[in-house]
Amino acid sequence: MIAFKSVKWGWIKGLLLDYPITFIPFFTTKLDKKEKIKHLKIWQKTMEFEKIPHFSEEIPQKVPMSIEKLKKIGIYPHRGNFLSGGEISYNLYMKSEELPVPDSDSFHYESHELKCTMNRGKYYYLHDQGYFYPGAGKELRIQTPGFFN
Known part of the structure; x- marks a missing residue:
């Protein structure tokens, strides 16, 4: 968590002006539920303070993503639609x-x-x-x- 706090988030935010992306938390190690919630709160506070587009939670594997999440990362409606003449x-x-x-x-x-x-x-x-x-x-x-x- 020390490495996370030392990231220059202001610099990253500045770079996002030209190429906006959405940040998503991902834990590479197994954490107990209490520790994970603590890290997610730090993540959320940091992203909100820096005004960086983000998800508050990890994306669960093998579960369809909601329309809201697909919109936030730019997949929907640009990558497939059910409109006449559209490709899906x-x-x-x-x-x-x-x-x-x-x-x-x-x-x-x-x-x-x-x-x-x-x-x-x-x-x-x-x-x-x-x-x-x-x-x-x-x-x-x-x-x-x-x-x-």
């Missing part, structure tokens, strides 16, 4: 009848089977078979300023 990529899953789902409000990849992968109107995986389209890929270049490399 998605995966469709079917619940596995063998495994009970402990929490019906959340999505558990372990209890779902991938049935279909669509990308720009073409299926890449359907009925347990993958499909390949030569030349279908598209290079996506993301320009990042040198100070983030």
Whole structure:
């Protein structure tokens, strides 16, 4: 935590003016719940004080993100939409009848089977078979300023 407090957040905030990004906490070590809450409070106070775009909590793995979070990091609505003429990529899953789902409000990849992968109107995986389209890929270049490399 000492290393976190020594970061020059003011400098980072200044660099974000040209290329805004959202900071998300991530713990590389296992912490007990009390210690994690303490670190998250320090994180939140620092980010709010510096007025840096951020999430207050870690992003849980294997759980769909809310629309609000997708908007905050710039994915929604720019990276896929259901509008006429829009492009969307998605995966469709079917619940596995063998495994009970402990929490019906959340999505558990372990209890779902991938049935279909669509990308720009073409299926890449359907009925347990993958499909390949030569030349279908598209290079996506993301320009990042040198100070983030």
